[in-house]
Structures are given as C-alpha cells and as structure tokens.
Amino acid sequence: MAIVDDAPQVDTAEEAAFRDRVRRFLEANAQRRKSKRDGDEDDLPAVDPESEQLIAQSKAYQKALTDAGLAFLTWPKRYGGAELTKRHQEIFNEEASDYELPNSVFQIGHGMCAPTILEFGTDEQRDTFLPTLMSGEKIWCQLYSEPGAGSDVASLQTRAVRDGDEWIVSGQKVWTSGAHYSEWGILIARTNVDAPKHKGITMFIVDMRTPGMEIKPLKQITKASNFNEVFFTDARVPHANVLGTVDDGWRLSVALLMNERVAIGASGGGPRGGGVNALVRSARRNGSIGDPVVRQGLADVYTLERLMGFTGQRIRAAQKAGRAPGPEGSLGKLLGAIIARRQSDLGMAIAGASSQAWSAEDHQGDRWALAVLNAPASAIAGGTNEIQKNIIGERILGLPKEPQVDREQPFKELKVGTQRA
Numbered sequence: 363m364a365i366v367d368d369a370p371q372v373d374t375a376e377e378a379a380f381r382d383r384v385r386r387f388l389e390a391n392a393q394r395r396k397s398k399r400d401g402d403e404d405d406l407p408a409v410d411p412e413s414e415q416l417i418a419q420s421k422a423y424q425k426a427l428t429d430a431g432l433a434f435l436t437w438p439k440r441y442g443g444a445e446l447t448k449r450h451q452e453i454f455n456e457e458a459s460d461y462e463l464p465n466s467v468f469q470i471g472h473g474m475c476a477p478t479i480l481e482f483g484t485d486e487q488r489d490t491f492l493p494t495l496m497s498g499e500k501i502w503c504q505l506y507s508e509p510g511a512g513s514d515v516a517s518l519q520t521r522a523v524r525d526g527d528e529w530i531v532s533g534q535k536v537w538t539s540g541a542h543y544s545e546w547g548i549l550i551a552r553t554n555v556d557a558p559k560h561k562g563i564t565m566f567i568v569d570m571r572t573p574g575m576e577i578k579p580l581k582q583i584t585k586a587s588n589f590n591e592v593f594f595t596d597a598r599v600p601h602a603n604v605l606g607t608v609d610d611g612w613r614l615s616v617a618l619l620m621n622e623r624v625a626i627g628a629s630g631g632g633p634r635g636g637g638v639n640a641l642v643r644s645a646r647r648n649g650s651i652g653d654p655v656v657r658q659g660l661a662d663v664y665t666l667e668r669l670m671g672f673t674g675q676r677i678r679a680a681q682k683a684g685r686a687p688g689p690e691g692s693l694g695k696l697l698g699a700i701i702a703r704r705q706s707d708l709g710m711a712i713a714g715a716s717s718q719a720w721s722a723e724d725h726q727g728d729r730w731a732l733a734v735l736n737a738p739a740s741a742i743a744g745g746t747n748e749i750q751k752n753i754i755g756e757r758i759l760g761l762p763k764e765p766q767v768d769r770e771q772p773f774k775e776l777k778v779g780t781q782r783a
C-alpha cells in the first residue's frame with residue numbers, strides 16, 4: 363500500500379464556482395474553527411456532545427445542507443443526493459475542514475446505515491428510508507452489541523422468530539449509541555439456531571418506538587449518557603424491514619463495520635479535539651514547555667498525529683480510486699485510540715494538580731481530566747484495539763488466522779452468552 367499523492371488539484375471554472383457556493387453556505391450555516399494560534403482554550407478535547415440543543419442544531423444544519431443541494435454530493439438525486447463527482451466532495455471537505463460541523467449525531471446513520479441500505483436495500487426500502495435519513499430528519503442507531511456478544515458479535519442471542527408478515531424479536535442489546543434520541547435503528551438478530559453462528563443472523567430495520575422495546579440510558583464515568591441498554595420483549599418488526607435476505611445478515615454486518623472503521627480511520631487528524639496544539643498551549647501557559655519529559659511526550663503525540671494523517675490520506679485515496687473499505691481502516695482506528703490515550707495522559711500530566719481539583723473558571727484541569735475518562739471509549743467503540751491488531755496481523759501482515767473451532771457447529775450447540783450455563 364503506497365501513500366498516494368494527495369497534492370491539491372487546480373479547480374476548473376465550474377469547480378471554482380462550486381467551491382465559492384460551498385464557502386458561502388458554510389459561512390452562513392456553520393461556525394468557523396478557532397485558529398490554532400489564537401491562544402483560545404476552546405479546542406481542548408470536548409466530551410459529551412449530544413445534548414438536546416446539539417440535536418436540534420444538527421437537524422437544522424443537515425436540512426439546510428440538503429435544501430442547498432450540498433448533502434451526499436456523490437449520491438443519487440432520487441434519495442436526496444446531488445449526483446456530483448468525487449472531486450466536488452473533495453472540494454467540500456477541503457472547505458469544511460475550517461468549520462465545526464454539527465453532525466456527530468449523524469455519524470452512525472450517515473456513515474454506516476445509509477451506505478448499507480443503499481447497497482443491500484430493496485428499491486422500496488431505499489425510497490422509504492433514505493430521504494429522511496440523508497436529510498437528517500430522522501436519526502439512526504446501530505443495534506449490534508449484546509452483554510455476551512461484543513468483539514465476537516456473531517455470538518449474539520437476540521432472537522427473531524417469523525410470524526406471518528412479521529418477526530417477533532426478544533433479547534437485549536447494549537452500548538447502543540444514541541438509541542434514546544434515534545427514530546430508527548439497524549438491528550441484527552438470530553433467526554436460525556440450527557445454522558452455524560455466522561449463517562443464522564438477519565439484519566432488520568427497526569422503528570425505535572416499537573411497542574415491546576425499552577431503552578435505558580447508561581451513565582458513564584464522564585457523567586454523560588451517550589449509549590443505552592435496549593430490551594426487546596416480543597417486539598414486532600415487519601418482514602418488509604428485513605435488509606438483504608433472511609439468515610444472510612452477517613455479510614451485511616461486516617460491510618457496515620468496515621464502513622465504521624474507515625469512517626473513524628479516515629478522519630485523519632487525530633481524535634476529536636485540538637491535538638498537539640492544545641497540549642503545547644497548556645505547557646506554555648504553566649511553564650512546563652521546557653521540561654524534557656513533556657517535550658518528549660509532545661514529540662510523540664505530534665508524530666502519531668502525522669502518521670494518522672498519512673493513514674487518513676491513504677484511506678481517502680483508496681476511496682477516491684473506487685476501492686472497497688479495507689484493513690487500513692483498522693490501522694487508522696487503532697492510531698486514533700492510541701493518540702486519544704497519549705494526548706489525554708500528557709494533558710493531565712501537564713495540568714498537574716489542577717487536573718485533580720480545579721476552580722470553576724479553570725477549563726484546563728477539568729477538560730483534561732474528562733479527556734482521560736473519555737479516552738478508553740475510543741479503544742473499545744467500533745472494535746477494540748486488540749481486535750484491530752488481529753485484523754492488521756491477519757490481513758495486512760499475513761499472519762496466521764486465529765483458530766475458529768466454532769465456525770461450522772450449529773449455533774444452539776455453542777457455549778456462548780447465557781448458553782454457557
């Protein structure tokens with residue numbers, strides 16, 4: 363995998379006019395990022411972004427983007443896209459990198475659910491679900507993980523049993539990000555216990571307000587409640603909402619997870635937050651910038667951020683060349699998690715005692731303390747660091763695959779989750 367040249371391209375007249383249109387839209391509808399040099403503290407790592415106010419703001423932004431014909435630039439017009447070229451998307455991304463876009467609540471819907479529906483949905487499903495998903499009118503979530511099925515999500519036990527034109531779903535999901543404010547979700551459930559574990563799973567589109575579904579937010583150490591437990595008790599889902607074919611949901615799930623890792627890995631600029639610049643400013647402010655250990659830590663974070671930037675470039679170049687998401691997404695995701703940990707640990711070390719006890723007006727200590735509490739999430743969400751290392755080992759380095767003794771056995775004979783008892 364060579365690093366492909368990402369050098370800026372000269373705009374044609376039409377592209378220049380499009381760039382101008384994008385600039386005018388962003389200036390009117392989004393907030394410009396604070397300069398990295400202006401000494402402002404606001405680019406310290408942020409946590410808990412999903413307040414009601416942000417959701418309303420995000421929906422308004424996405425609607426404006428859609429109305430302006432600037433949403434989903436390369437997607438079919440039929441669903442709300444603009445049917446423009448990848449070059450137009452690049453131009454939009456270049457301009458948007460200077461702005462804070464309020465779109466984190468759409469990360470799962472737009473980054474994972476929409477491509478899955480476009481690829482595997484029927485015409486009717488695409489016509490029904492894509493327009494409101496893409497315009498931001500409806501927020502979507504992803505119901506995969508269960509208490510006994512996370513890294514090995516194919517061990518899931520939530521059952522769906524066919525009853526005429528409906529499926530009756532029972533079981534429990536966990537860590538479902540945004541379930542409490544989502545209107546729709548993509549669910550995977552076991553539909554055939556006689557088949558091996560990867561072959562008896564079906565993917566469904568579920569209305570999050572279906573009777574028989576109970577959503578319970580989980581409280582995190584950061585005080586936020588970004589994800590939930592979701593309980594299904596005989597919840598009825600129409601057969602028309604099966605995505606792909608019955609028992610073939612694993613293939614679709616893998617495609618969705620690849621999109622997730624690539625979306626995280628391609629972001630390319632390190633974890634959310636100000637990166638090394640925020641650390642440098644904190645160190646300058648309290649005089650620790652001369653400390654050789656601090657300087658070593660800063661060099662370390664800077665180097666990792668550059669590496670992540672190059673990995674992001676490589677992923678974007680592969681996408682530009684029309685290649686399907688590959689294992690480089692795992693590399694980007696792993697780097698992002700390592701940076702989040704190193705950056706927050708160093709930030710806390712620089713802040714010193716003020717990261718343990720701070721005054722109300724001090725936004726140095728509390729932000730770094732929260733960043734430390736938030737950092738483990740990026741090493742788990744979207745597949746843990748260990749799982750990314752397994753993928754890199756097997757698919758990039760060509761190491762032998764992990765033994766999978768349960769691959770051909772009927773699911774009902776496996777000792778997984780509560781079947782262990």
Ligand SMILES: Cc1cc2nc3c(=O)[nH]c(=O)nc-3n(C[C@H](O)[C@H](O)[C@H](O)COP(=O)(O)OP(=O)(O)OC[C@H]3O[C@@H](n4cnc5c(N)ncnc54)[C@H](O)[C@@H]3O)c2cc1C
Pocket residue numbers: 503504505506507508509510511512513514536537538539540589738739740742743744745746747748749752764
């Ligand atoms: C912030 C956040 C948001 C999330 N959002 C969602 C969501 O929206 N929807 C959803 O469905 N899920 C979501 N998840 C769940 C996430 O996908 C799982 O937590 C993750 O896949 C790990 O599963 P687990 O927690 O069950 O841990 P386990 O799989 O039980 O792993 C426990 C430990 O064992 C290690 N381990 C497991 N298997 C192996 C192996 N084969 N080789 C080496 N080590 C291994 C793991 O790395 C880990 O350290 C979210 C998680 C977080 C933290």
